[in-house]
Amino acid sequence: MVKVLISDKLSPAAIAIFKERGVEVDVKTGLTPAELRAIIGGYDGLAIRSATKVTKEVLDVATNLKVIGRAGIGVDNVDVKSATSRGVVVMNTPFGNAITTAEHAIALMFALARQLPEASASTKAGKWEKNRFMGVELTAKTLGLIGCGNIGSIVADRAVGLKMKVLAYDPYLTEARAVQLGVEKAELDTVLAKADFITIHTPLTDATRNILSREAIAKTKKGVRIVNCARGGLLDEVALYDALVSGHVAGAALDVFEVEPATDSPLFALENVIATPHLGAATTEAQENVALQVAEQISDFLLTGSVSNALNMPSVSAEEAPRLRPYMELCRLLGAFAGQLTQAKDGVIKRVLIEYEGAAAALNHRPLTAAALAGLLGPVMEGVNMVSAPVFARDHGIEVAEGSNERVGDYQSLVRISVTSGADTRAVTGTLIGNGKPRLVEIKGIKVEADFAPHMLYVTNKDKPGFIGRFGMLLADAGVNIATFHLGRAAEGEDAICLVSTDGTTPDAVLAQVRALPLVMQATTLTF
Template sequence: MTKVLISDKLSPAAVEIFRQRGIAVDVKTGLSPADLRGLIGGYDGLAVRSSTKVTKELLEAAPNLKVVGRAGIGVDNVDVKSATARGVVVMNTPYGNAITTAEHAIAMMFALARQIPEASTSTKAGKWEKNRFMGVELFGKTLGLIGCGNIGSIVADRAHGLKMRVIAFDPYLTEKRALDLGVEKVELDDLIARADIISLHTPLTESTRNILSRAAIARMRKGVRIVNCARGGLLDEAALAEALKSGHVAGAALDVFETEPATASPLFGLENVVCTPHLGAATAEAQENVALQVAEQMSDFLLTGAVANAINMPSVTAEEAPRLKPYMELCRLLGAFAGQQTQARDGVLKRVIIEYEGNAAHLNQRPLTAAALAGLLGPMMTGANMVNAPVLARERGIDVAETVHDRPSEYQTLVRITVDTGGQSRAVAGTLFAGSKPRIVEIKGIKVEADFAPHMLYVTNHDKPGFIGRFGATLAGAGINIATFHLGRAEAGGDAICMVSVDEPVSEDVLAMVRTIPLVVQATTLSF
């Protein structure tokens, strides 16, 4: 039975979802890294929040692990690179706590603008310092959003309700999307120079680390206020503290810190700073939502192959998964054929072109291409699969191109894979018979129809009388039974192809005998 481990506290509703879907689930929270490594080997899925650290060492101890589900937005606690290398899908839940986090950012803006925490503390102490806490309105102020994705766009919507002007820096924000959101898309330097309030809503990556650096803070307008409910490490805390003390920055509100739990910070003790302990997603609704979402996503993947909100793999909806399955298998098998041929000739892959015609041209091609690359690289690289194959290809400088042909096809669907090794180019094409049965229909431009079988021989030869008899006699003499025999040729007397499925693997000795048959140009074994 498929098994999932929940190693951080999740809503009991998540456990119930797994069980209702027929997945065995264990809840074991608070485990030490060593204890978790000792247990993880027996599980297909791991559901976490932020406490569990999914490290390279943990992944190496998990040979059966297929998916890690993070109930939340960030995946800072997951070694995505190592997971990808091992073919483990990493999912998150980017929508479950988006509203909650956005509302917290808005609340922090209000708290900062009106000095609510300090005013509350003062009043509770029996003071009545009405003149001490002079705030500012949010109305009419320019809000600068660094990041305008799921959460940033909600913040923008709420800010419009407060009659604020919103500008946004986000490399992935299109002009059309900016127009739909009612925000002005700007460059980072422009945002820093213009914004009255800057709110961060971007993941922590190498390119965003310290995006609000000492130099950036120095370029901000005097009196700016900064809000960070995204990730610690996006701003230079020491530089911010100095700017707050000098008055260059009027105030800051932080829900996240570079080191968490944050027990010490240069920002602590400053009156114009509001701090909360990473509460962005801390509402009952958000906790329930992300738990339900991660359980549903992991269950769909483990049971049907559907991929939602994956960090390291193309998405496949639950509706698409059963329809795509036979096409993905066709692409994998065609890739495996091309990969075995490339390996047999000691070729170095330079370029791969994957063409889609007919029905395949109207599908989600990203998972199909991933399946083709997994099949192609599998014979040459141990452990290549749909998750890591695109990364492996990119790391090795293999140029991957997709071409979609919107034209009539000889078949209802057709996929062609062409590989270029620098000195030679070869292609193989296939289709689906009866909607689900993969079949080769073309090799190197020669028409030949052959089913895929576990053990096959692929032979190219000159089309002359006598070849078939000698070939059959050679296999018979070696005690090898032929299951199917498929032929194709370019023209009479020209180049020909022979695809033969046999009942057992062909040894190197028998393969050597086949290669000595007159008219044989090339002979290789295939395994599918």
Template sequence: MVKVLISDKLSPAAVQIFRDRGIEVDFKPGLSPADLRGIIGDYDGLAVRSATKVTRELMEAAPRLKVVGRAGIGVDNVDVTSATARGVVVMNTPFGNAITTAEHAIAMMFALARQLPDASASTKAGKWEKNRFMGVELFGKTLGLIGCGNIGSIVADRALGLKMKVIAFDPFLSEKRAVEIGVEKVELNDLIARADVITLHTPLTEQTRNVISRDAIARMKKGARLINCARGGLVDEAALYDALKSGHLAGAALDVFETEPATDNPLFGLENVVCTPHLGAATAEAQENVALQVADQMADFLLSGAVSNAINMPSVTAEEAPRLKPYMELARLLGGMAGQLTAAQDGAIRAIRVEYEGHAAELNHRPLTAAALAGVLAPLMGAVNMVNAPVLAKQRDIEVAETTVERSGEYQTLVRLTVVTDSYEKSIAGTLLAENKPRLVEIKGIAVEADFAPHMLYVTNQDRPGFIGRFGMALADAGINIATFHLGRSAPGGDAICLVGLDGPMPDGVLAGVRGLPLVVQATPLAF
């Protein structure tokens, strides 16, 4: 039975989702790292928030683990690289807390513009310092968004409602999308120079670390304000302190910090700084939403193969998964055959091309290609699946290309896989019978109609009279029963292919005998 462990505090409704869908679930928040490592080997899925650290050591103790679900957007606490290498899908919930985080950024902007925290504290202390707290209007000001994805676009919408002008820097923001949401797309340097308020909505990566650097702060408008409700590490806090202390910046509002929990930070001593303890997603609605979303996503994946919001794998919707399943199996089988034949010839793979024709051309290709890559690489590298296959191919400088041909040829649907090595190029093609049964139809340009079997023998030979008799007799003398027998040839007297389905693995001694037969060029056992 599929089992999931929830190791952080999640809504009881998430637990119920797993149970309602027939998944055994254990709710054990607060485990020590050692205790978690001691039990993780029993589980197929792990659901976490931010407290659990999903490290390489933890995953090494989890041979059954297939998916890690992070209830929230950030995956800083998950070693995604190690997860990918081990073929574990990592999912997050980027939409469940988007509105909550965007609203917090807007709230921080108001608090900063009108000095609300200090004004509240002063009034509660019995003072009436009306003249002390002189704020600024947001109306007509320019808001600069660094990052304009899910959260950033919601902030833009709210800011436009306040009649602010919104400019945005995001490498993935298209001009069309910018027009749709009503923002002006600009370069980072332009944004820094023009914005009255800058708010950050980007993940922390090596490229975004200290995106608000000392140099960037120096180029910001005098009197500008900075808001960070995204990730600590995006802002050089020492440089920010100096700019606030000198008066170059009018203020900053921070929900996240380089070191968390942030219990001691020089910024806390400045009056023009508003701070909250990482509250961006801290609303009852958001906590419920992300818990329900991660439970649904993990259950979909474990039960049907549907992939939503994965960090390290192509998405497959619940509607797509049943339709894609036979195509993914076809791609895996073609890849497995190509990989085994390549391994038998010790070829270094330089490129893998996958062509989709007819019905196959209309599908979501990324998971199909990932399945094909896994099939090719597994015989050569061992533990490879759809998650880590694209990464492994990239690490080995294997060029991967996809092409589609929407028109149907001889078959209504066709997938052709080509492997290019230093010394040869070999292609294999297959189709689906009745839309669900994989069938081999071509090897190296030679038509071969054959079903895939768990055990097969692939033989290439010179097309001469008498070969089939000698080959069949060699198997018969060894007591090898032939389940299926398929032939193909390039031309009379030319290259020929013999593909035999067997009831079990081919014994080494019998294989050596087949390889020693006259006219045999290659004999390779296959297992699927």
């Protein structure tokens, strides 16, 4: 039974989902870093919100951990790079609180426009300062969106409904999507110069940190109002304070701060600042939604292999998972075959081409390619898996390419992996037979039909009479029992391949004898 730790407060419904799915679950909230490190090694999955910090030190001792699920959007409390290198999938729930956060941004925009918190405090104090609180309308004003993804697009939709003009800065926003949303795609400087209201809806990354810097704030329209419900650190709080005091910025509404909990800030002293304690996702519906979603995602991954909303691994839907699983195993085995051959020769991989033909061409290739790279790099890189393999390949300068063709030849489906190392390129090809069993069908252009076995011996030789007899006798004399024996050749008298599965590992001394046989060009033991 797989085991999951919930280390932050989640809805009881999430716990129920784990138990209903047959996942053992422990709830231990408020753990210190040392306490978390002491127990994390016993868990396959970890469900968190924002309180738990999953650092490199935690991941280094999380020897069984396979998946981290964040109930919410931001994962800045997770060392995603370390998780990836450890082969741990990191998931979030980007849709569970999107509406709630977008509505909070709109609410703060209204509150800024009409000075609602100050007016409420004044009225409750027994004053009737009707002339003091002169607001502005949202209708016909320009809203500048910094980020137009899940949440930003909902804000845009609501703003268009309020008859606002919307300018959106987002490098990933296509013109077609902008038209669909009814917004105008614009560069950041244009948004800063023209917007009456600015709302921020981007994740916190190295590229977006301080996106509203002192220089950026100086470029904004005088009298602009700024809303941030995304992440602290996206704007320069000191520069914002100065701009508010000078009057260049008319008001700001902040739900997030660079340091949280934010219990003391110069911004709190300003009347034209509205501050809320990170309430973007704080609705009953959102809390329930993200808790249920993260429980489902972690359970699905651990039990079926489906991957949803992962930051460091291709998605695999629950419907795709059963269909992809045998192909992923085929790709892993082909990669392992090619990797072991390459390691036996020179071990330096420069380029990998993975081709999908027939039925395989119509599949989701990203997880298949990840599986192939995991198999390929496994013999030379310790601890590599589907999560870490693409990153390891990139970091080691290995060029990875894909190709697909729906044509059907001798087989309904084929996967071919070609590996270039030095001046050589080696290709291995496989298919699925029967009930999804992987099978080799071609090695280096030579047709060889063979099943994968735990222990195999791969030999290339010149096709001449007498070789098979000498080879068989050598193994027999050494006590190596042959389970299956597969042969192939390019043409009569030319290069040939002999692929043998054995009942155990072939000793190094026996392998040396095989290499010394006449006509043998290469001999390598393979394990799967």
